[in-house]
Amino acid sequence: MEGEAGNFTAKLKSEPRFIDPLRCTGCGDCAKVCPVTCVSEHNCGLDRRAATYIRYAQAVPLVFAIDPEICIGCGLCEKVCLAEAVKYDDQPRYNDLKIGSVILATGNEVFNPSDFDTYNYALLPNVITSMEFERILSASGPYRGHLMRPYDREEPKKVAWLQCVGSRDTHHCDNPYCSGVCCMYAIKEAVIAKEHSHSGMEAAIFFMDMRTHGKDFEAYYDKAKEEGVRFVRSRVHSVEPVGDGDLEITYADETGEIKQEIFNLVILSVGFQVGQEGMELAGKLGVDLNENRFVKTESFAPVATSREGIYVCGAFQGPKDIPQSVMEASAAASASSLLLNDVRWTEAKVKEKPTERNILGERPKVGVFVCQCGINIGGIVNIPEVREYAKTLPYVVYVEDNLYTCSQDTQVKMAQVIKEQGINRVVVAACTPRTHEPLFQETMSNAELNKYLFEMANIRNQDSWVHSGDPTQATEKAKDLVRMAISKVTLLEPLKESELGVTRKAMVVGGGVAGMVAAKDIADQGYPVYLVEKSSQLGGQAKKLFQTWRGESIPAYAEGLAKEIENHPNIKVYLNSELKHVDGFVGNFKSTIQNGGEPEPVEHGITIIATGGKEFQSEEYSYKKHPRIVTHQELDQRFNENDPSLRSINSAVFVQCVGSREPDRPYCSRVCCTHSVESALELKKINPESDVYVLYRDMRTYGERELIYQEARREGVIFIRYSLENKPQVEVVDGKVQVTVFDPILQRSIRMQPDLVTLATAILPNETDALSQFFKVPVNAEGFFIEAHAKLRPVDFSTDGVFLCGLAHYPKAIDESIAQARAAAARAATLLARDSIFFSGMVAFTRPIDCSSCGVCVSICPFNAPRFIETGRDAGKAEINPALCKGCGLCVASCRSGAIGLRGFDDSQIFAMIDSV
Amino acid sequence: MSNWEPKIIAFLCNWCSYGAADLAGVSRMQYPPNFRVIRVPCTGRINPKFILSALRHGADGVWVSGCHPGDCHYIEGNLYARRKFALLKNLLEHTGIEPKRLHFSWISSAEATKFADVAREVIRTVKEAGPAQHFIKKQAEVA
Numbered sequence A: 001m002e003g004e005a006g007n008f009t010a011k012l013k014s015e016p017r018f019i020d021p022l023r024c025t026g027c028g029d030c031a032k033v034c035p036v037t038c039v040s041e042h043n044c045g046l047d048r049r050a051a052t053y054i055r056y057a058q059a060v061p062l063v064f065a066i067d068p069e070i071c072i073g074c075g076l077c078e079k080v081c082l083a084e085a086v087k088y089d090d091q092p093r094y095n096d097l098k099i100g101s102v103i104l105a106t107g108n109e110v111f112n113p114s115d116f117d118t119y120n121y122a123l124l125p126n127v128i129t130s131m132e133f134e135r136i137l138s139a140s141g142p143y144r145g146h147l148m149r150p151y152d153r154e155e156p157k158k159v160a161w162l163q164c165v166g167s168r169d170t171h172h173c174d175n176p177y178c179s180g181v182c183c184m185y186a187i188k189e190a191v192i193a194k195e196h197s198h199s200g201m202e203a204a205i206f207f208m209d210m211r212t213h214g215k216d217f218e219a220y221y222d223k224a225k226e227e228g229v230r231f232v233r234s235r236v237h238s239v240e241p242v243g244d245g246d247l248e249i250t251y252a253d254e255t256g257e258i259k260q261e262i263f264n265l266v267i268l269s270v271g272f273q274v275g276q277e278g279m280e281l282a283g284k285l286g287v288d289l290n291e292n293r294f295v296k297t298e299s300f301a302p303v304a305t306s307r308e309g310i311y312v313c314g315a316f317q318g319p320k321d322i323p324q325s326v327m328e329a330s331a332a333a334s335a336s337s338l339l340l341n342d343v344r345w346t347e348a349k350v351k352e353k354p355t356e357r358n359i360l361g362e363r364p365k366v367g368v369f370v371c372q373c374g375i376n377i378g379g380i381v382n383i384p385e386v387r388e389y390a391k392t393l394p395y396v397v398y399v400e401d402n403l404y405t406c407s408q409d410t411q412v413k414m415a416q417v418i419k420e421q422g423i424n425r426v427v428v429a430a431c432t433p434r435t436h437e438p439l440f441q442e443t444m445s446n447a448e449l450n451k452y453l454f455e456m457a458n459i460r461n462q463d464s465w466v467h468s469g470d471p472t473q474a475t476e477k478a479k480d481l482v483r484m485a486i487s488k489v490t491l492l493e494p495l496k497e498s499e500l501g502v503t504r505k506a507m508v509v510g511g512g513v514a515g516m517v518a519a520k521d522i523a524d525q526g527y528p529v530y531l532v533e534k535s536s537q538l539g540g541q542a543k544k545l546f547q548t549w550r551g552e553s554i555p556a557y558a559e560g561l562a563k564e565i566e567n568h569p570n571i572k573v574y575l576n577s578e579l580k581h582v583d584g585f586v587g588n589f590k591s592t593i594q595n596g597g598e599p600e601p602v603e604h605g606i607t608i609i610a611t612g613g614k615e616f617q618s619e620e621y622s623y624k625k626h627p628r629i630v631t632h633q634e635l636d637q638r639f640n641e642n643d644p645s646l647r648s649i650n651s652a653v654f655v656q657c658v659g660s661r662e663p664d665r666p667y668c669s670r671v672c673c674t675h676s677v678e679s680a681l682e683l684k685k686i687n688p689e690s691d692v693y694v695l696y697r698d699m700r701t702y703g704e705r706e707l708i709y710q711e712a713r714r715e716g717v718i719f720i721r722y723s724l725e726n727k728p729q730v731e732v733v734d735g736k737v738q739v740t741v742f743d744p745i746l747q748r749s750i751r752m753q754p755d756l757v758t759l760a761t762a763i764l765p766n767e768t769d770a771l772s773q774f775f776k777v778p779v780n781a782e783g784f785f786i787e788a789h790a791k792l793r794p795v796d797f798s799t800d801g802v803f804l805c806g807l808a809h810y811p812k813a814i815d816e817s818i819a820q821a822r823a824a825a826a827r828a829a830t831l832l833a834r835d836s837i838f839f840s841g842m843v844a845f846t847r848p849i850d851c852s853s854c855g856v857c858v859s860i861c862p863f864n865a866p867r868f869i870e871t872g873r874d875a876g877k878a879e880i881n882p883a884l885c886k887g888c889g890l891c892v893a894s895c896r897s898g899a900i901g902l903r904g905f906d907d908s909q910i911f912a913m914i915d916s917v
Numbered sequence B: 001m002s003n004w005e006p007k008i009i010a011f012l013c014n015w016c017s018y019g020a021a022d023l024a025g026v027s028r029m030q031y032p033p034n035f036r037v038i039r040v041p042c043t044g045r046i047n048p049k050f051i052l053s054a055l056r057h058g059a060d061g062v063w064v065s066g067c068h069p070g071d072c073h074y075i076e077g078n079l080y081a082r083r084k085f086a087l088l089k090n091l092l093e094h095t096g097i098e099p100k101r102l103h104f105s106w107i108s109s110a111e112a113t114k115f116a117d118v119a120r121e122v123i124r125t126v127k128e129a130g131p132a133q134h135f136i137k138k139q140a141e142v143a
Helices: A029-033 A076-080 A130-137 A182-196 A217-226 A276-285 A322-339 A383-391 A408-421 A433-446 A460-464 A471-489 A513-524 A540-544 A554-566 A632-640 A644-648 A672-686 A703-714 A769-775 A814-832 A856-860 A890-894 A907-915 B017-026 B048-056 B077-094 B112-129
Strands: A002-004 A007-014 A037-039 A048-050 A093-099 A102-104 A127-129 A158-165 A202-207 A230-233 A236-242 A246-252 A258-263 A265-270 A310-312 A366-371 A396-402 A425-430 A454-458 A499-501 A506-509 A529-532 A571-574 A577-585 A588-595 A598-604 A606-609 A613-615 A629-631 A651-658 A691-696 A718-721 A729-733 A736-743 A748-752 A756-761 A763-765 A802-804 A836-838 A844-846 A866-868 A878-880 A900-902 B008-013 B035-040 B061-066 B102-106
Touching (some): A029 A048, A102 A276, A130 A265, A158 A182, A182 A202, A182 A217, A182 A265, A322 A513, A366 A471, A383 A396, A383 A425, A396 A408, A408 A433, A425 A471, A433 B017, A454 A460, A454 A471, A460 A471, A460 B017, A471 A907, A506 A513, A513 A529, A513 A540, A513 A554, A513 A571, A513 A814, A529 A577, A540 A632, A588 A606, A606 A814, A632 A644, A632 A672, A644 A672, A651 A672, A672 A703, A856 A890, A890 A900, A890 B077, A907 B048, B008 B017, B008 B048, B008 B112, B017 B035, B017 B061, B048 B077, B061 B112, B077 B102
Parallel strands (some): A102 A310, A158 A265, A366 A425, A425 A454, A506 A529, A629 A756, A691 A718, B008 B035, B008 B061, B061 B102
Antiparallel strands (some): A002 A007, A007 A093, A037 A048, A246 A258, A499 A836, A588 A598, A736 A748
């Protein structure tokens, strides 16, 4: 790759597939006849695949490829492929791309534990990796989701998970970091395996620290314990074969006693590492890697690499789980789009909207197109019989069958036929609407027909493919499905996709780091932003913190950012202000900001909620009873002020999990372990002779933060574990602070009189009720906002046009808040970049005359689409906003007056299908 | 009677169970051809009247299948469906319709094996119940 940020030229090589993806229909006949096989990479070598293959059945697009490594060139696949997609002479393709920015999202590889000789992974078939076990549990995996072990395909009765294999380890490998995801996936695998088991499988997880620091993870951990998953705190020494495929584990328990236990299956919870390919790619692009071989980034610019214009997200940036990867992905999109601002839409092609024939008042004239799909349908279902049958059905004016209805030439012909025959409803009997509906609908648009006058009969995926042994019944079923589709299509009406203008302005609620980053990204992209902050200054919690775990000053960053925000021409800051009222919906919000005495109305297209959190103030541990007992933020304050008294601290104690992971506040506050280690190191730096103790339950220095935990131990910080049942005591005795804790290694209580006690108190969300009401977005029992999907949509709400970032979502470190804020900005920009948005025509509508104003629809709709009409003749009745309606039909099925219809899936249409079965 | 095959109407939600049915096809899993599938956007769309109508029009069984709890494409439509369906099933049992004719399941779009397994199970239990005659009036009574 050559050039510089904003103007790169990349040379791209595409390996040949040997099967033309434009012609391949995904039928799989080629794979069926292929005579050679090799191990399947996707199933981790647990089963085999042919040389013509798709990696997995859900692949998009569903097209095959030939693996040249094992293909013997017999020519069988070419012979059976009726679509003529096989191309043995396919060549690599080279493309020069002119691009402005690059995003690295290549992921990384899982650790290969073959070198761990004491675990015998390479020798024993019943010692497997967690990835292999994922495939075993998968319904589409090698054992079809049946819980079996590889050696004898017996169901294991006792399974052990060994944590930190290839993570937190510099002896067997060079991976000192924590992979951050393995604790959680091991618990998940244990719970699911128990569900799959027929004989009450026993599960045991051998771990060092249980790191369930994600949102709702701690509750899952608690539930797993209740369900009988056994957690054993130990680093397992060795795995040896015993009996017929069983395995004996040797480990030392917490008191140092050596124990042995026999299991039927042992799973190694392997971590992440950047592989050779990743390192080579970074070298080629001139991107620096850090000491752990992940792409080097900084806390305040978590997705920027060392080379300007190249961004990174996901596991190549550092070990992380899915939600964090998704956030970074959107953050990288936001960062890279700033470089492309000037050229936005310049290469976009505007699609001409075809004119639409008005079919109002016409009698239905149905055209039926039956697909043979090569031999995939035609080989089982008697196509001529179905075709002739369709001709006899009411309203059908035209029927034909095609070898491949989806092929380009058939599509052209189909458009022609629709026009010539005056067809006004189309039924295609072929594969599945989930993949092919858009294609046929486009053909209808080209034929000047409204695309909603269409229905598919699924006679391949749900008929010929699954009833290949019974052609007669399959043909009968195909006829039924075609008849049902025709009965529905005759009742369909042309639908309009409503267009709605977008107010291209943003509202950001909350002026902490998350809110400021989101506001700046949106403003830098050229859209005006209203930033509303409750307090008298910007900066939020960041002003009260000292430094990141990497040693970067947080107040300095927050101050610099606040200055940029205040001077930004596109950002209007409202301090001492709150939202008083919100009306409207995606693209068209109308809000009132209470700024001092005068309420100010503003209009905005999107809203970002970044209301943040605060430090929990506990009564516990004698807090406020002695000046030497402080919270993290109070200690940070003293670091920031360079307090000289810190130099005279000779002993300090940190108490973890104050108000977190307790019965009345079950979540883990995620950042406190790292915070304590970072502060402990700082105290050691100020006075290297001091004794520093950290009293913890599990050290959760996840990801690369593990490195400062190791550093702290090297520097002599002493870590003492305590349990929830036996918490440390902090008392004030004769004017002195006294800490008593039970040390599980010494098996006795220790008493200390430290100069300083720091309480790692929980993070609480700020007050959320009003915003939750205004934007109709949900809040969980702990007061954090609930995102649309915990894994896949971590910054969206189910309400369109409202986004979420920062501590209001869940406790998180500043680099993660920044990534999430940039992600929210990117998601917001997808709406702000357009003048108007189009909505699907398949939405619900009310008939006010039938409405009894009961309000069921208003209360059950997850998207807040129905509301009561406020004025006019139908005041008090419900109406549905097509801009918010997703077309799920929940209100339609729940309306007790039958006053709601659903376009495209209306009662009459579904009844017609039922009637015609 | 010995070669009688039940006709079963399956209401499958577009995002999960319909996808599972498609994937079962891609994976060439075989199950008997007794189902006639009606695709709906969400199980929450299913009005109990659809199920009554299906039985009245001669279906021997009805199978409703949607996304797993928590995975609904529309957040929580499947949970409302579950509630409605539980009530309806009780009511129908009260009116003399065998519970064996009515089935509800959660199948994600990746669970093709589960789809085929549940399909076979639904067919087996509906067969046990025999042809549905509850709604069919005898010729003499109609006349």
